[in-house]
Amino acid sequence: MKYFSEMMSSKGRTLLQPFLFTTKNRFFPKNKVPFRTLGILVFSLTVCLVLYQIVVKVVTYFHSQNELGIILSLKIFQMAWITMFAMLVFSCMVSAVSTLFLSQDNEIIFAAPVTNSEIFFMRYVTTSIYTSWMMVVFSIPIFAGYGAVFEAGIMYWPLMLLAILTTAAVATTFGMGLTVLLVNLFPAKRTKDIILYLSICFGIFIYIIFRLLRPEDLVNPDKYGHFIDYLSSLATPAAPYIPAAWASNMLSYYLLDREIDFLLAGLLIVTPIALFFLGEWAMESWFLSGVTKSQESFGGYRRFFSRVKYRCSSMQWIFRKEAKLFLRDSAEWSQLFMIAALVVVYLYNFKVLPVDRSMFAEEYVINLISFLNIGLTGFVVASLAARFVYPSIGAEGGSFYIIMSSPLSAGRYILHKYLFYVLPFTALALILLAVSNRLLNIEGPMWWISIVTGLVITWTVLAMALGFGAIYADFKAENRAAALGGMGAILFLFTAIAFEMAIIFLGGSPVYRVMRGWLRNDVMPTNDLLTLVGWALSSIALSLFLALFFVRTGIKKLETSGL
Amino acid sequence: MVKRTNTINKTLSAAQVTGHILVIDNLTKKFGRFTAVDNISLKVQRGEIFGFLGPNGAGKTTTIKMIAGLLKPDNGQIFINDHNLAQEPRQCKQETGYIPDRPYLFEKLTGFEFLQFIASLYDLEPEAFARNTNHYLKLFDLENWQHHLIESYSHGMRQKLIISSIFMLEPPLIVVDEPMVGLDPKSARIVKELFRRHAATGASIFLSTHSLEIAEELCDRIGIILNGGLRVLGNLQDLQREARLEHSDLEEIFLELTGAYELQDVIAALRSE
Numbered sequence: 001m002k003y004f005s006e007m008m009s010s011k012g013r014t015l016l017q018p019f020l021f022t023t024k025n026r027f028f029p030k031n032k033v034p035f036r037t038l039g040i041l042v043f044s045l046t047v048c049l050v051l052y053q054i055v056v057k058v059v060t061y062f063h064s065q066n067e068l069g070i071i072l073s074l075k076i077f078q079m080a081w082i083t084m085f086a087m088l089v090f091s092c093m094v095s096a097v098s099t100l101f102l103s104q105d106n107e108i109i110f111a112a113p114v115t116n117s118e119i120f121f122m123r124y125v126t127t128s129i130y131t132s133w134m135m136v137v138f139s140i141p142i143f144a145g146y147g148a149v150f151e152a153g154i155m156y157w158p159l160m161l162l163a164i165l166t167t168a169a170v171a172t173t174f175g176m177g178l179t180v181l182l183v184n185l186f187p188a189k190r191t192k193d194i195i196l197y198l199s200i201c202f203g204i205f206i207y208i209i210f211r212l213l214r215p216e217d218l219v220n221p222d223k224y225g226h227f228i229d230y231l232s233s234l235a236t237p238a239a240p241y242i243p244a245a246w247a248s249n250m251l252s253y254y255l256l257d258r259e260i261d262f263l264l265a266g267l268l269i270v271t272p273i274a275l276f277f278l279g280e281w282a283m284e285s286w287f288l289s290g291v292t293k294s295q296e297s298f299g300g301y302r303r304f305f306s307r308v309k310y311r312c313s314s315m316q317w318i319f320r321k322e323a324k325l326f327l328r329d330s331a332e333w334s335q336l337f338m339i340a341a342l343v344v345v346y347l348y349n350f351k352v353l354p355v356d357r358s359m360f361a362e363e364y365v366i367n368l369i370s371f372l373n374i375g376l377t378g379f380v381v382a383s384l385a386a387r388f389v390y391p392s393i394g395a396e397g398g399s400f401y402i403i404m405s406s407p408l409s410a411g412r413y414i415l416h417k418y419l420f421y422v423l424p425f426t427a428l429a430l431i432l433l434a435v436s437n438r439l440l441n442i443e444g445p446m447w448w449i450s451i452v453t454g455l456v457i458t459w460t461v462l463a464m465a466l467g468f469g470a471i472y473a474d475f476k477a478e479n480r481a482a483a484l485g486g487m488g489a490i491l492f493l494f495t496a497i498a499f500e501m502a503i504i505f506l507g508g509s510p511v512y513r514v515m516r517g518w519l520r521n522d523v524m525p526t527n528d529l530l531t532l533v534g535w536a537l538s539s540i541a542l543s544l545f546l547a548l549f550f551v552r553t554g555i556k557k558l559e560t561s562g563l
Numbered sequence: 564m565v566k567r568t569n570t571i572n573k574t575l576s577a578a579q580v581t582g583h584i585l586v587i588d589n590l591t592k593k594f595g596r597f598t599a600v601d602n603i604s605l606k607v608q609r610g611e612i613f614g615f616l617g618p619n620g621a622g623k624t625t626t627i628k629m630i631a632g633l634l635k636p637d638n639g640q641i642f643i644n645d646h647n648l649a650q651e652p653r654q655c656k657q658e659t660g661y662i663p664d665r666p667y668l669f670e671k672l673t674g675f676e677f678l679q680f681i682a683s684l685y686d687l688e689p690e691a692f693a694r695n696t697n698h699y700l701k702l703f704d705l706e707n708w709q710h711h712l713i714e715s716y717s718h719g720m721r722q723k724l725i726i727s728s729i730f731m732l733e734p735p736l737i738v739v740d741e742p743m744v745g746l747d748p749k750s751a752r753i754v755k756e757l758f759r760r761h762a763a764t765g766a767s768i769f770l771s772t773h774s775l776e777i778a779e780e781l782c783d784r785i786g787i788i789l790n791g792g793l794r795v796l797g798n799l800q801d802l803q804r805e806a807r808l809e810h811s812d813l814e815e816i817f818l819e820l821t822g823a824y825e826l827q828d829v830i831a832a833l834r835s836e
Contacts, residue, residue, distance in 0.1 A: 304673045304710050310682060310692050317683035321669065328671040398667025405631040406684040407657040560635050
């Protein structure tokens with residue numbers, strides 16, 4: 001206690017001031033509660049309520065089945081705790097490398113007369129809040145849902161809050177300590193890369209395993225026979241050395257027997273404090289050598305040979321620059337694994353689709369799914385465009401002056417960017433559409449409708465992403481991912497999805513008529529064909545209009561707003 | 564209607580423009596209610612090194628950004644090598660090399676790749692590229708670093724790389740904002756020599772700097788900007804006459820013309836402490 005009061009003495013408070021003032025100015029500028037803050041609050045509360053309702057419904061459904069349902073729901077409870085813990089450890093480590101070793105204010109703080117333990121305390125508080133607030137806030141309704149369905153006693157609520165806060169504290173103290181140790185072994189940038197790969201692999205692993213387990217079968221009583229074996233293996237107690245399992249076991253025990261396991265509660269309280277002091281000791285021992293290493297460049301010792309001979313082609317060099325910047329930035333190219341996992345799971349869904357159990361004729365259902373799949377592919381394309389294409393102009397950062405002061409016009413620059421991104425996105429859309437059509441055994445006009453409409457949507461969405469990216473370019477964003485939370489990215493996503501829905505909605509009737517004729521008689525009546533052509537032409541006109549409108553507005557913005 | 568009349572009145576004839584590499588005519592830029600650049604007019608001759616001086620926040624960088632095509636003026640015109648920047652931006656930018664004060668570069672490219680990228684943006688011929696890159700990389704001791712990522716370069720190395728990339732293009736006009744920041748004495752000397760040699764070939768340098776020694780040593784003419792407006796323009800003798808400080812150096816003249824004479828009181832107060 002004395003330690004913490006010392007930490008909160010003048011130096012400790014001073015170090016926390018930038019964080020406190022930044023947070024205050026961000027959410028309560030001029031000591032008022034602005035509309036934006038209220039909006040965030042209402043949105044968060046709505047998400048919490050929706051999450052709570054979903055959890056209550058799902059867990060109630062499990063309980064309505066039989067005893068197996070209760071065990072299963074508690075297993076999912078345990079998985080949720082372990083997943084939350086692992087995600088927190090990884091995200092805390094990624095953040096801790098940046099905050100402890102690569103932060104922009106480090107030069108001011110390290111040069112000031114403050115001790116390593118004071119720096120550790122300040123970085124611990126800020127990193128923990130940054131990385132765990134969202135997980136803490138959104139896990140409350142999930143675990144509260146369990147409490148409601150199990151009709152837990154009054155002690156469940158303080159126990160739940162204690163478990164959430166201490167598990168988050170264990171994860172962040174563990175992550176911080178491990179980061180200090182790792183940076184002592186590898187330079188900070190490389191450590192960040194290693195943690196990033198590990199967390200992405202973990203994310204992909206969880207994502208694929210969860211999908212391959214086919215959770216939809218859990219609510220299908222016919223499949224329960226298969227699950228008994230699976231459950232018997234799951235029924236074994238969770239690993240006792242994982243702190244998240246302590247929280248889960250303590251709460252499960254209380255939910256089932258209304259008794260508190262004080263050993264587990266004690267462990268949850270003592271562990272983060274012990275880990276904090278271990279982390280501080282690691283900081284005292286290795287921090288300086290870690291900081292020294294962090295100033296080494298990742299590529300400083302490496303030589304890269306450019307084998308291609310120089311040719312004066314700005315397009316070729318915009319392509320090469322984009323490709324090199326992407327492939328040499330581990331935060332960017334490692335996302336390709338995530339996309340590969342997304343594609344695999346996306347297509348796997350079509351493989352296991354229970355079309356044979358449908359109450360309608362199978363050929364109608366598969367054609368309907370194929371048609372709706374155009375929108376789904378469009379949604380995937382729009383999300384990936386928001387992540388990679390939309391921020392690509394702002395990602396030029398301070399170097400954008402090089403482009404703007406060169407003879408290359410803003411229009412040609414955007415055109416080169418468009419051509420660079422159109423190839424991989426076309427390939428992705430084609431893979432998603434063609435393979436899912438193949439898995440659904442789609443033939444005839446629907447195959448062509450799906451491919452052509454999917455490509456028109458993809459090409460338009462890409463142009464819109466660049467247009468919005470130019471209009472809302474943030475040349476000061478730290479990385480591409482940071483731009484995702486901005487107003488421009490959200491507006492782009494809404495506009496792109498609205499456009500896709502308009503195309504799909506308007507095409508529903510003409511496509512249905514043509515397909516009905518083709519499926520019944522193998523012919524397509526001229527009237528229906530003409531309506532289809534009308535829809536196709538109006539879709540192309542709308543696409544061209546939107547693409548040109550947003551790109552032109554973007555070009556104008558780049559040319560007039562300056563840097 | 565009024566706006567249109569203004570535009571017509573301010574359109575310069577070809578005769579007024581010819582003979583000068585850079586002509587700035589009634590240039591104005593406002594940010595909200597703040598006037599950063601207020602009705603500036605000046606001309607830079609071919610083969611001239613023109614110094615652009617002024618205190619912090621006077622409007623130097625805003626003017627330079629407008630010349631480099633990075634900011635759109637609210638009023639006025641810029642002609643580069645007889646081309647109107649607003650009407651022929653591509654042609655103007657082709658003939659202008661811009662060296663900024665902060666060396667932002669593409670961190671994940673190597674120095675050599677960066678030079679290739681710049682050369683391709685300006686359509687530099689492969690022969691000129693091969694000849695000039697080797698020369699400038701060697702001159703600035705960057706030869707051994709050319710295949711390393713820019714993220715591993717020091718501030719000075721980045722500045723030298725940008726300077727190399729612009730000299731490699733051999734543009735008729737170089738616009739440069741604080742060229743010596745971060746350079747070691749050897750490199751600073753090389754840059755000064757390069758400016759002189761470039762001007763000797765008939766090309767021009769528009770140089771903004773806070774270093775009055777460099778301005779005095781290099782510049783044929785000097786313009787001093789104050790609160791967005793051009794306070795004085797001419798060679799050192801013209802400036803001495805304007806400041807009524809015959810036989811004084813540029814520092815004295817600058818302080819006098821920019822109203823920094825109160826500095827004397829501050830210095831006196833500091834010394835008496």
